[in-house]
Amino acid sequence: MTTGNGGSQTILVVGGGISGLTAAVEAAEVGYSVILVEKNPYLGGRVAQHNKYFPKLCTPTCGLEINYQRIRNNARITFYTLAEVEEITGTAGHFSVRVRQNPRFVNDKCTACDECSKACTTQIDDPFNFGMGQTKAIGRPHAMAFPARYVMDATFAKSDEARKLAQLCPVGAIEPDMEAKTVTLTVGSIIWATGWQPYDPGRVRPYGFGLYANVINNMRFERLSSGQGPTRGQIVRPSDGKAVKNIAFIQCAGSRDHNYLPFCSQICCLASMKQATYIREQYPDAKVTIYYIDLRAMDRYEAFQKKVEADAQVHWVKSKPARIDEDPKTHDPIVMGENTLTGERYAERYDLVVLATGMEPNSATSPIPAADVRYDDYGFVVNGQNGIHAVGCSAAPVDVASAVQASTAAALKAIQTIRQAGG
Ligand SMILES: Cc1cc2nc3c(=O)[nH]c(=O)nc-3n(C[C@H](O)[C@H](O)[C@H](O)COP(=O)(O)OP(=O)(O)OC[C@H]3O[C@@H](n4cnc5c(N)ncnc54)[C@H](O)[C@@H]3O)c2cc1C
DSSP: OBOTTSOBOOEEEEOOSHHHHHHHHHHHHTTOOEEEEOSSSSSSGGGGGOSOOTTTOOOHHHHHHHHHHHHHTOTTEEEESSEEEEEEEEETTEEEEEEEEOOOSBOTTOOOOOHHHHHOOOEEEOGGGTTSSEEESEEOSSTTOSSOOOEEOTTGGGSHHHHHHHHHOTTOOBOTTOOOEEEEEEESEEEEOOOEEEOOGGGSGGGOBTTBTTEEEHHHHHHHHSTTSTTTTOOBOTTTOOBOOEEEEETTSSBTOTTSBOSOOSSHHHHHHHHHHHHHHHOTTOEEEEEESSOOOOGGGHHHHHHHHTOTTEEEEEOOOOEEEEOTTTOOEEEEEEOTTTOOEEEEEOSEEEEOOOEEEHHHHSOOSSTTOOBOTTSOBOSSBTTEEEOGGGTSOOOHHHHHHHHHHHHHHHHHHHHHHHO
């Protein structure tokens, strides 16, 4: 579709998390053509990996499913999965965008009948669960994945077993020789919604992540608590499968520290409070300790904080722990530091420690492949530049409600870009 002066009326949305999905459906539902490009084999982004949402503690699946439904019902939205933008040239109203689509090795004839996955004998570390547990080398990326199309691991695709499975597929959907494709799109404006990745807790060396099995980060804890996760929702220790009855959360694990991630991600305090409720619900006798510098539960979230604070089994220690050691016999993590309020030194033993690590913008490590894009000091995209609009965690560390609001606004901004370029 083009405007009067030949400009394109199509909007490109890069990133299919809650921000990109929202922007895409909002723009399409007022009549604009939208192309959505997502790197993963499924849409939904990080929200798809969450167990529950604060503050209502409902599952993220319903919110995502509504958006998938809106996509299914709207012929104006085209989406590519396993795809990334390689280059953007041109100006507002007249962008040319080169997109690489990586092979899924399963074509769109797939009916998700599961015959291939049942027959497959090869397991790989499950990327959806951050490698906690394994999954078949061909299968649905996760139980609620949209599109419900299977994907084959790229290394496995080269194996003899992959070829045997291709013979087995009743509808001829498996193509181990599938290759990457490049498509060039002409679009009028771009919404950048590539979101965030968990800050690498291994960089905070005194906390022993990667060395100690029972020190994990908050996103792994989301998966560990999920009924679709590696333990089917049983919150147990990675080292020995023992029930987690005494757990510590360490806030600002790397955050607000110029040696690591200098900014506050805004959601980590709330995420730990939410995760404290997972434990307390599953083990009524469990004890939770939250180590914090100061607690940040903005505006309407204060009521949620008060609810968690009302639980006498949740303890709050104002302190930034200095380090974590491990008891080599039991694999219990031992948290050490000084209580800022009392001045007392402590060395406390836990079943499991969760590092509340922040959200690092993907744009810091994979910048927008276009000339003259500006970023702030932390790698977030400065919003509203020359027809490229950044939303959600590409623009700032935000919760889902704020991401949805900003994405709805960005759909309008993208439409304005097109109209202005069209004269
Ligand atoms: C432990 C934890 C718990 C949380 N719990 C809650 C909660 O309970 N409630 C709440 O409101 N918020 C919560 N949040 C925050 C929530 O995760 C974010 O608000 C939300 O993920 C923002 O969505 P987004 O679409 O901006 O980014 P993302 O969810 O990161 O989505 C970005 C999408 O872009 C894709 N992408 C990345 N790079 C590219 C590329 N180059 N090309 C194409 N696609 C790309 C990604 O694969 C992904 O699908 C939590 C955060 C953490 C860390």
